[in-house]
Amino acid sequence: MCGRYSVAITVKDKHNKASRIARLLEKYQLEAQYNAAPSQMLPVVTGDKPDRLQLFSWGLVPHWIKESKQGNKPINARAESLLEKPSFRELVSRKHCLVPADGFYEWRKTAFGKVPYRFLLKSEQLFSFAGLWDEWVDTVTGEVQRTFTIITTEANELVKPTHDRMPLILSPEKEEAWLDVTNGNNMLQQFLQPFPAEEMKSYAVSTFVNSVANNSASLIKQVPEQGSLF
Template identity: 45%
Template sequence: MCGRFTLTGIFDELIIRYGIEYALDPFHDPRYNVAPMQMIAAVIHDGERNRLGQLRWGLVPSWAKDESMASRMINARSETLLERPSFRNLVSRKRCLIPADSFYEWKTINGKKQPIRFMLEDESIFSMAGLYDSWICPKSGEKISTCTIITTSPNELVADVHDRMPVILRKEDEQKWINGHNTDTAQLLSLLVPFSEAEMKCHTVSPIVGNVRNDGPECIEKVILN
Protein backbone atom coordinates (compact mmCIF):
# COMPACT_ATOMS: atom_id res chain seq x y z
CA MET A 1 0.00 0.00 0.00
CA CYS A 2 0.96 3.64 0.05
CA GLY A 3 0.12 5.24 3.37
CA ARG A 4 2.65 8.07 3.72
CA PHE A 5 4.58 10.21 1.26
CA THR A 6 6.46 13.49 0.93
CA LEU A 7 6.34 16.55 -1.32
CA THR A 8 9.17 18.74 -0.12
CA GLY A 9 9.34 21.20 -3.01
CA ILE A 10 7.78 24.67 -3.03
CA PHE A 11 4.61 25.69 -4.85
CA ASP A 12 6.46 27.30 -7.77
CA GLU A 13 8.23 24.01 -8.49
CA LEU A 14 4.87 22.34 -8.99
CA ILE A 15 3.74 25.10 -11.33
CA ILE A 16 6.81 24.58 -13.52
CA ARG A 17 6.86 20.78 -13.28
CA TYR A 18 3.26 20.39 -14.49
CA GLY A 19 3.05 23.33 -16.90
CA ILE A 20 0.33 25.09 -14.94
CA GLU A 21 -0.86 28.29 -16.65
CA TYR A 22 -3.14 29.42 -13.87
CA ALA A 23 -3.31 28.44 -10.22
CA LEU A 24 -5.08 29.58 -7.11
CA ASP A 25 -3.16 31.38 -4.38
CA PRO A 26 -0.20 29.21 -3.28
CA PHE A 27 -1.61 26.50 -1.03
CA HIS A 28 1.36 24.18 -0.80
CA ASP A 29 4.19 24.28 1.72
CA PRO A 30 6.91 21.62 1.83
CA ARG A 31 5.50 18.42 3.34
CA TYR A 32 7.64 15.70 4.89
CA ASN A 33 5.02 13.30 6.23
CA VAL A 34 1.76 13.41 4.26
CA ALA A 35 -0.91 11.14 5.77
CA PRO A 36 -4.37 9.86 4.78
CA MET A 37 -7.38 12.15 5.30
CA GLN A 38 -5.22 15.23 4.75
CA MET A 39 -5.55 17.70 1.88
CA ILE A 40 -2.94 17.00 -0.80
CA ALA A 41 -1.82 18.57 -4.07
CA ALA A 42 -3.25 17.01 -7.23
CA VAL A 43 -3.20 17.70 -10.96
CA ILE A 44 -6.14 17.14 -13.29
CA HIS A 45 -6.79 18.05 -16.94
CA ASP A 46 -9.90 20.11 -17.63
CA GLY A 47 -10.02 19.24 -21.33
CA GLU A 48 -7.78 22.13 -22.32
CA ARG A 49 -5.01 22.45 -19.76
CA ASN A 50 -3.53 21.04 -16.57
CA ARG A 51 -4.98 22.37 -13.32
CA LEU A 52 -3.35 22.20 -9.91
CA GLY A 53 -5.50 22.07 -6.79
CA GLN A 54 -6.19 20.11 -3.62
CA LEU A 55 -8.03 16.88 -2.93
CA ARG A 56 -8.55 15.08 0.34
CA TRP A 57 -6.72 11.76 0.47
CA GLY A 58 -9.28 9.00 1.06
CA LEU A 59 -11.90 8.47 -1.64
CA VAL A 60 -15.60 9.05 -1.01
CA PRO A 61 -17.58 7.94 -4.09
CA SER A 62 -20.26 10.32 -5.33
CA TRP A 63 -22.95 7.73 -4.52
CA ALA A 64 -21.85 7.10 -0.90
CA LYS A 65 -24.38 7.73 1.88
CA ASP A 66 -21.70 9.17 4.19
CA GLU A 67 -17.94 9.68 4.50
CA SER A 68 -17.28 6.63 6.66
CA MET A 69 -15.43 4.66 3.96
CA ALA A 70 -12.85 7.37 3.22
CA SER A 71 -10.11 6.08 5.55
CA ARG A 72 -10.38 2.63 3.92
CA MET A 73 -10.12 4.02 0.40
CA ILE A 74 -6.69 5.62 0.42
CA ASN A 75 -5.43 3.06 -2.12
CA ALA A 76 -6.90 1.26 -5.13
CA ARG A 77 -5.36 -1.94 -6.50
CA SER A 78 -4.58 -1.58 -10.20
CA GLU A 79 -5.48 -5.20 -10.93
CA THR A 80 -9.08 -4.85 -9.74
CA LEU A 81 -10.02 -1.27 -10.67
CA LEU A 82 -12.70 -2.35 -13.12
CA GLU A 83 -14.20 -4.80 -10.63
CA ARG A 84 -14.77 -2.33 -7.81
CA PRO A 85 -17.91 -0.11 -7.99
CA SER A 86 -16.02 2.69 -6.25
CA PHE A 87 -13.35 2.85 -8.96
CA ARG A 88 -14.51 1.42 -12.29
CA ASN A 89 -16.45 4.47 -13.48
CA LEU A 90 -13.66 6.82 -12.44
CA VAL A 91 -11.07 5.11 -14.64
CA SER A 92 -12.70 6.51 -17.76
CA ARG A 93 -13.42 10.03 -16.56
CA LYS A 94 -11.78 11.11 -13.27
CA ARG A 95 -8.06 10.43 -13.27
CA CYS A 96 -5.45 12.59 -11.57
CA LEU A 97 -1.75 12.92 -10.85
CA ILE A 98 -0.61 13.11 -7.25
CA PRO A 99 2.81 14.79 -7.01
CA ALA A 100 5.36 13.41 -4.56
CA ASP A 101 9.12 13.16 -4.19
CA SER A 102 9.23 10.06 -1.98
CA PHE A 103 7.05 7.57 -0.14
CA TYR A 104 7.53 5.59 3.06
CA GLU A 105 7.11 1.91 3.82
CA TRP A 106 7.92 -0.01 6.99
CA LYS A 107 10.04 -3.13 7.48
CA THR A 108 10.57 -5.12 10.66
CA ILE A 109 14.29 -4.98 11.52
CA ASN A 110 15.63 -6.40 14.77
CA GLY A 111 12.09 -6.76 16.06
CA LYS A 112 11.18 -3.11 15.40
CA LYS A 113 9.25 -1.45 12.59
CA GLN A 114 11.71 0.63 10.63
CA PRO A 115 10.49 3.30 8.15
CA ILE A 116 12.25 3.41 4.80
CA ARG A 117 12.07 6.26 2.33
CA PHE A 118 11.84 5.44 -1.39
CA MET A 119 12.56 8.05 -4.06
CA LEU A 120 13.80 8.50 -7.61
CA GLU A 121 17.54 8.31 -8.16
CA ASP A 122 17.71 12.07 -8.81
CA GLU A 123 15.27 12.83 -5.95
CA SER A 124 13.00 14.77 -8.31
CA ILE A 125 9.21 15.13 -8.19
CA PHE A 126 7.27 12.20 -9.63
CA SER A 127 3.58 11.55 -10.28
CA MET A 128 1.55 8.83 -8.62
CA ALA A 129 -1.52 7.71 -10.56
CA GLY A 130 -4.76 8.54 -8.81
CA LEU A 131 -8.53 8.62 -9.17
CA TYR A 132 -10.80 11.30 -7.75
CA ASP A 133 -14.47 11.97 -7.15
CA SER A 134 -16.73 14.58 -5.59
CA TRP A 135 -19.29 13.86 -2.89
CA ILE A 136 -22.03 16.15 -1.64
CA CYS A 137 -23.01 15.89 2.02
CA PRO A 138 -26.79 15.21 2.17
CA LYS A 139 -27.17 17.27 5.34
CA SER A 140 -25.02 20.35 4.72
CA GLY A 141 -24.79 20.36 0.93
CA GLU A 142 -21.02 20.72 1.24
CA LYS A 143 -19.05 19.43 -1.75
CA ILE A 144 -15.98 17.37 -0.84
CA SER A 145 -13.46 16.32 -3.50
CA THR A 146 -11.40 13.28 -2.59
CA CYS A 147 -8.87 10.92 -4.16
CA THR A 148 -7.17 7.55 -3.94
CA ILE A 149 -3.66 6.47 -4.95
CA ILE A 150 -3.40 3.47 -7.26
CA THR A 151 -1.00 0.70 -6.23
CA THR A 152 0.63 -2.13 -8.13
CA SER A 153 2.99 -5.03 -7.46
CA PRO A 154 6.41 -3.90 -6.20
CA ASN A 155 9.62 -3.68 -8.13
CA GLU A 156 12.65 -5.51 -6.73
CA LEU A 157 13.74 -2.57 -4.58
CA VAL A 158 10.38 -2.18 -2.83
CA ALA A 159 9.64 -5.91 -2.72
CA ASP A 160 12.23 -6.36 0.02
CA VAL A 161 10.04 -4.16 2.23
CA HIS A 162 6.43 -4.38 1.04
CA ASP A 163 4.22 -6.34 -1.36
CA ARG A 164 2.69 -3.22 -2.96
CA MET A 165 3.94 0.13 -4.22
CA PRO A 166 2.25 3.23 -5.63
CA VAL A 167 1.99 3.46 -9.40
CA ILE A 168 4.64 5.98 -10.43
CA LEU A 169 3.94 7.12 -13.97
CA ARG A 170 6.74 7.81 -16.40
CA LYS A 171 6.82 11.48 -17.43
CA GLU A 172 5.89 10.65 -20.99
CA ASP A 173 2.77 8.84 -19.75
CA GLU A 174 1.45 11.49 -17.38
CA GLN A 175 -0.66 13.33 -19.96
CA LYS A 176 -2.01 10.06 -21.33
CA TRP A 177 -3.26 9.28 -17.84
CA ILE A 178 -5.00 12.57 -17.02
CA ASN A 179 -6.19 13.63 -20.48
CA GLY A 180 -9.95 13.19 -20.34
CA HIS A 181 -10.13 12.74 -24.10
CA ASN A 182 -8.27 9.45 -23.70
CA THR A 183 -10.95 6.77 -23.27
CA ASP A 184 -8.80 3.80 -24.24
CA THR A 185 -9.23 1.74 -21.07
CA ALA A 186 -6.78 -0.92 -22.16
CA GLN A 187 -4.08 1.68 -22.78
CA LEU A 188 -4.79 3.39 -19.46
CA LEU A 189 -4.53 0.16 -17.51
CA SER A 190 -1.29 -0.71 -19.31
CA LEU A 191 0.32 2.32 -17.66
CA LEU A 192 -0.27 0.97 -14.16
CA VAL A 193 2.93 -1.04 -13.80
CA PRO A 194 5.85 -1.05 -11.34
CA PHE A 195 8.38 1.73 -11.86
CA SER A 196 11.92 0.56 -12.68
CA GLU A 197 14.01 -0.17 -9.59
CA ALA A 198 17.08 0.90 -11.57
CA GLU A 199 15.81 4.48 -11.41
CA MET A 200 15.02 4.46 -7.70
CA LYS A 201 16.87 4.38 -4.38
CA CYS A 202 15.96 4.22 -0.70
CA HIS A 203 17.31 4.77 2.79
CA THR A 204 16.21 4.28 6.38
CA VAL A 205 14.75 7.24 8.28
CA SER A 206 13.77 8.03 11.85
CA PRO A 207 10.79 6.28 13.52
CA ILE A 208 9.34 9.76 14.12
CA VAL A 209 7.69 9.34 10.70
CA GLY A 210 5.23 7.02 12.41
CA ASN A 211 3.59 9.99 14.14
CA VAL A 212 1.60 12.15 11.70
CA ARG A 213 2.24 15.21 13.87
CA ASN A 214 5.89 15.10 12.86
CA ASP A 215 6.19 16.91 9.53
CA GLY A 216 9.63 18.50 9.33
CA PRO A 217 12.90 17.97 7.43
CA GLU A 218 14.10 15.58 10.13
CA CYS A 219 11.57 13.03 8.80
CA ILE A 220 13.54 12.49 5.59
CA GLU A 221 17.06 12.49 6.98
CA LYS A 222 19.00 9.29 6.44
CA VAL A 223 19.49 7.21 9.58
CA ILE A 224 22.30 4.68 9.89
CA LEU A 225 21.19 1.58 11.79
CA ASN A 226 23.50 0.11 14.39
Protein backbone atom coordinates (compact mmCIF):
# COMPACT_ATOMS: atom_id res chain seq x y z
CA MET A 1 0.00 0.00 0.00
CA CYS A 2 0.95 3.66 0.03
CA GLY A 3 -0.06 5.51 3.17
CA ARG A 4 2.48 8.32 3.36
CA TYR A 5 4.57 10.28 0.85
CA SER A 6 6.34 13.59 0.26
CA VAL A 7 6.21 16.27 -2.42
CA ALA A 8 8.63 19.17 -2.62
CA ILE A 9 10.21 21.00 -5.53
CA THR A 10 14.02 21.31 -5.61
CA VAL A 11 16.58 23.20 -7.66
CA LYS A 12 16.96 20.10 -9.85
CA ASP A 13 13.25 20.18 -10.62
CA LYS A 14 13.26 23.89 -11.45
CA HIS A 15 15.77 23.22 -14.21
CA ASN A 16 13.73 20.31 -15.53
CA LYS A 17 11.53 22.19 -17.99
CA ALA A 18 10.21 18.94 -19.49
CA SER A 19 8.42 18.03 -16.26
CA ARG A 20 4.75 19.09 -16.22
CA ILE A 21 4.59 18.43 -12.49
CA ALA A 22 7.67 20.57 -11.72
CA ARG A 23 6.37 23.46 -13.83
CA LEU A 24 3.00 23.43 -12.12
CA LEU A 25 4.42 23.15 -8.60
CA GLU A 26 6.72 26.08 -9.34
CA LYS A 27 3.87 28.10 -10.86
CA TYR A 28 1.47 27.58 -7.97
CA GLN A 29 4.21 27.70 -5.31
CA LEU A 30 2.55 25.22 -3.00
CA GLU A 31 4.12 24.64 0.39
CA ALA A 32 6.34 21.56 0.53
CA GLN A 33 4.68 18.54 2.11
CA TYR A 34 7.15 16.12 3.69
CA ASN A 35 4.60 13.90 5.40
CA ALA A 36 1.51 13.68 3.18
CA ALA A 37 -1.16 11.57 4.88
CA PRO A 38 -4.74 10.39 4.27
CA SER A 39 -7.54 12.99 4.61
CA GLN A 40 -5.14 15.87 3.91
CA MET A 41 -5.74 18.26 1.02
CA LEU A 42 -2.97 17.47 -1.46
CA PRO A 43 -2.06 18.51 -5.03
CA VAL A 44 -3.29 16.54 -8.03
CA VAL A 45 -3.50 17.11 -11.78
CA THR A 46 -6.66 15.86 -13.47
CA GLY A 47 -7.26 14.96 -17.08
CA ASP A 48 -9.97 17.60 -17.51
CA LYS A 49 -7.69 20.36 -16.19
CA PRO A 50 -4.17 19.19 -17.12
CA ASP A 51 -2.58 22.63 -16.75
CA ARG A 52 -3.72 23.25 -13.19
CA LEU A 53 -2.79 21.98 -9.76
CA GLN A 54 -5.82 21.31 -7.61
CA LEU A 55 -6.08 20.34 -3.95
CA PHE A 56 -8.14 17.20 -3.34
CA SER A 57 -8.59 15.17 -0.17
CA TRP A 58 -6.68 11.87 -0.08
CA GLY A 59 -9.23 9.09 0.42
CA LEU A 60 -11.81 8.43 -2.27
CA VAL A 61 -15.49 9.32 -1.74
CA PRO A 62 -17.47 7.85 -4.66
CA HIS A 63 -20.04 10.19 -6.22
CA TRP A 64 -22.84 7.64 -5.89
CA ILE A 65 -22.90 7.21 -2.11
CA LYS A 66 -25.61 8.99 -0.14
CA GLU A 67 -23.44 10.29 2.70
CA SER A 68 -19.80 11.34 2.39
CA LYS A 69 -19.08 9.76 5.79
CA GLN A 70 -20.54 6.45 4.66
CA GLY A 71 -18.15 3.49 4.47
CA ASN A 72 -14.40 3.52 3.94
CA LYS A 73 -12.49 6.14 1.99
CA PRO A 74 -9.91 4.04 0.14
CA ILE A 75 -6.52 5.72 -0.12
CA ASN A 76 -5.29 3.00 -2.49
CA ALA A 77 -6.73 1.08 -5.43
CA ARG A 78 -5.15 -2.24 -6.39
CA ALA A 79 -4.18 -2.22 -10.07
CA GLU A 80 -5.16 -5.86 -10.49
CA SER A 81 -8.80 -5.30 -9.48
CA LEU A 82 -9.59 -1.83 -10.83
CA LEU A 83 -12.26 -3.15 -13.17
CA GLU A 84 -13.86 -5.28 -10.47
CA LYS A 85 -14.45 -2.82 -7.64
CA PRO A 86 -17.55 -0.55 -7.94
CA SER A 87 -15.66 2.39 -6.42
CA PHE A 88 -13.02 2.31 -9.17
CA ARG A 89 -14.51 0.62 -12.24
CA GLU A 90 -16.34 3.69 -13.58
CA LEU A 91 -13.45 6.03 -12.78
CA VAL A 92 -10.99 3.99 -14.83
CA SER A 93 -12.72 5.17 -18.00
CA ARG A 94 -13.45 8.74 -16.84
CA LYS A 95 -11.36 10.25 -14.09
CA HIS A 96 -7.59 9.75 -14.08
CA CYS A 97 -5.19 12.00 -12.19
CA LEU A 98 -1.51 12.49 -11.50
CA VAL A 99 -0.41 12.75 -7.88
CA PRO A 100 2.89 14.69 -7.63
CA ALA A 101 5.51 13.22 -5.31
CA ASP A 102 9.25 13.06 -4.77
CA GLY A 103 9.24 9.99 -2.55
CA PHE A 104 7.11 7.66 -0.45
CA TYR A 105 7.52 5.89 2.88
CA GLU A 106 7.13 2.30 3.99
CA TRP A 107 7.94 0.65 7.33
CA ARG A 108 10.26 -2.35 7.51
CA LYS A 109 10.20 -4.85 10.38
CA THR A 110 13.69 -5.11 11.93
CA ALA A 111 15.29 -6.21 15.17
CA PHE A 112 14.93 -2.60 16.30
CA GLY A 113 11.20 -2.47 15.58
CA LYS A 114 9.50 -0.95 12.55
CA VAL A 115 11.89 1.36 10.71
CA PRO A 116 10.59 3.89 8.18
CA TYR A 117 12.26 3.89 4.77
CA ARG A 118 12.01 6.48 2.05
CA PHE A 119 11.81 5.38 -1.59
CA LEU A 120 12.65 7.79 -4.39
CA LEU A 121 14.14 8.04 -7.85
CA LYS A 122 17.91 7.92 -8.18
CA SER A 123 17.68 11.30 -9.92
CA GLU A 124 15.88 12.65 -6.82
CA GLN A 125 13.47 14.44 -9.13
CA LEU A 126 9.72 14.76 -8.92
CA PHE A 127 7.50 12.07 -10.41
CA SER A 128 3.80 11.16 -10.42
CA PHE A 129 1.69 8.41 -8.94
CA ALA A 130 -1.17 7.22 -11.13
CA GLY A 131 -4.44 8.04 -9.41
CA LEU A 132 -8.21 8.12 -9.76
CA TRP A 133 -10.47 10.88 -8.51
CA ASP A 134 -14.14 11.60 -7.97
CA GLU A 135 -16.50 14.38 -6.98
CA TRP A 136 -19.23 13.96 -4.40
CA VAL A 137 -22.03 16.54 -4.13
CA ASP A 138 -24.35 16.94 -1.15
CA THR A 139 -27.79 17.16 -2.72
CA VAL A 140 -29.10 19.19 0.23
CA THR A 141 -26.36 21.76 0.86
CA GLY A 142 -24.58 21.72 -2.49
CA GLU A 143 -21.28 20.97 -0.73
CA VAL A 144 -18.70 19.50 -3.14
CA GLN A 145 -15.95 17.11 -2.05
CA ARG A 146 -13.19 16.22 -4.50
CA THR A 147 -11.13 13.22 -3.47
CA PHE A 148 -8.52 10.87 -4.90
CA THR A 149 -6.93 7.47 -4.45
CA ILE A 150 -3.46 6.23 -5.45
CA ILE A 151 -3.17 3.09 -7.55
CA THR A 152 -0.82 0.41 -6.23
CA THR A 153 0.82 -2.56 -7.86
CA GLU A 154 3.08 -5.42 -6.80
CA ALA A 155 6.39 -4.30 -5.33
CA ASN A 156 9.57 -4.23 -7.39
CA GLU A 157 12.79 -5.81 -6.10
CA LEU A 158 13.83 -2.67 -4.21
CA VAL A 159 10.56 -2.28 -2.30
CA LYS A 160 9.80 -5.98 -1.79
CA PRO A 161 12.01 -6.48 1.33
CA THR A 162 9.93 -3.78 3.02
CA HIS A 163 6.43 -4.25 1.57
CA ASP A 164 4.72 -6.43 -1.04
CA ARG A 165 2.92 -3.44 -2.60
CA MET A 166 4.07 -0.09 -3.96
CA PRO A 167 2.40 2.97 -5.52
CA LEU A 168 2.16 3.00 -9.29
CA ILE A 169 4.87 5.42 -10.44
CA LEU A 170 4.52 6.81 -13.95
CA SER A 171 7.51 7.57 -16.14
CA PRO A 172 7.33 11.11 -17.66
CA GLU A 173 6.40 9.74 -21.07
CA LYS A 174 3.42 7.90 -19.59
CA GLU A 175 1.97 10.87 -17.68
CA GLU A 176 0.23 12.42 -20.68
CA ALA A 177 -1.12 9.08 -21.81
CA TRP A 178 -2.48 8.32 -18.33
CA LEU A 179 -4.39 11.62 -18.22
CA ASP A 180 -5.98 10.84 -21.58
CA VAL A 181 -8.88 8.56 -20.63
CA THR A 182 -9.75 8.05 -24.32
CA ASN A 183 -6.90 5.53 -24.42
CA GLY A 184 -9.42 3.09 -23.06
CA ASN A 185 -9.39 0.17 -20.66
CA ASN A 186 -7.71 -2.08 -23.22
CA MET A 187 -4.49 -0.05 -22.72
CA LEU A 188 -4.50 -0.37 -18.93
CA GLN A 189 -1.84 -3.07 -18.76
CA GLN A 190 0.84 -0.85 -20.28
CA PHE A 191 0.48 1.48 -17.29
CA LEU A 192 -0.02 -0.97 -14.46
CA GLN A 193 3.53 -2.25 -14.04
CA PRO A 194 5.97 -1.73 -11.14
CA PHE A 195 8.50 1.05 -11.75
CA PRO A 196 11.98 -0.33 -12.55
CA ALA A 197 13.91 -1.01 -9.33
CA GLU A 198 17.21 -0.03 -10.95
CA GLU A 199 15.97 3.54 -11.36
CA MET A 200 15.13 3.93 -7.66
CA LYS A 201 16.90 4.02 -4.32
CA SER A 202 15.89 3.89 -0.64
CA TYR A 203 17.22 4.68 2.82
CA ALA A 204 16.10 4.76 6.45
CA VAL A 205 14.62 7.98 7.81
CA SER A 206 13.75 9.34 11.24
CA THR A 207 10.88 7.82 13.19
CA PHE A 208 9.58 11.38 13.46
CA VAL A 209 7.77 10.58 10.21
CA ASN A 210 5.55 8.21 12.21
CA SER A 211 3.50 11.19 13.42
CA VAL A 212 1.49 13.11 10.82
CA ALA A 213 1.89 16.18 13.04
CA ASN A 214 5.54 16.39 11.94
CA ASN A 215 6.22 18.07 8.62
CA SER A 216 9.74 19.34 7.96
CA ALA A 217 12.63 18.73 5.59
CA SER A 218 14.39 16.73 8.33
CA LEU A 219 11.94 13.88 7.71
CA ILE A 220 13.44 13.04 4.31
CA LYS A 221 17.05 12.97 5.50
CA GLN A 222 18.87 9.65 5.73
CA VAL A 223 19.65 8.24 9.21
CA PRO A 224 21.70 5.22 10.31
CA GLU A 225 19.60 2.11 9.80
CA GLN A 226 20.24 0.51 13.18
CA GLY A 227 18.98 3.54 15.15
CA SER A 228 16.56 5.40 12.90
CA LEU A 229 16.07 7.76 15.80
CA PHE A 230 16.84 11.43 15.19
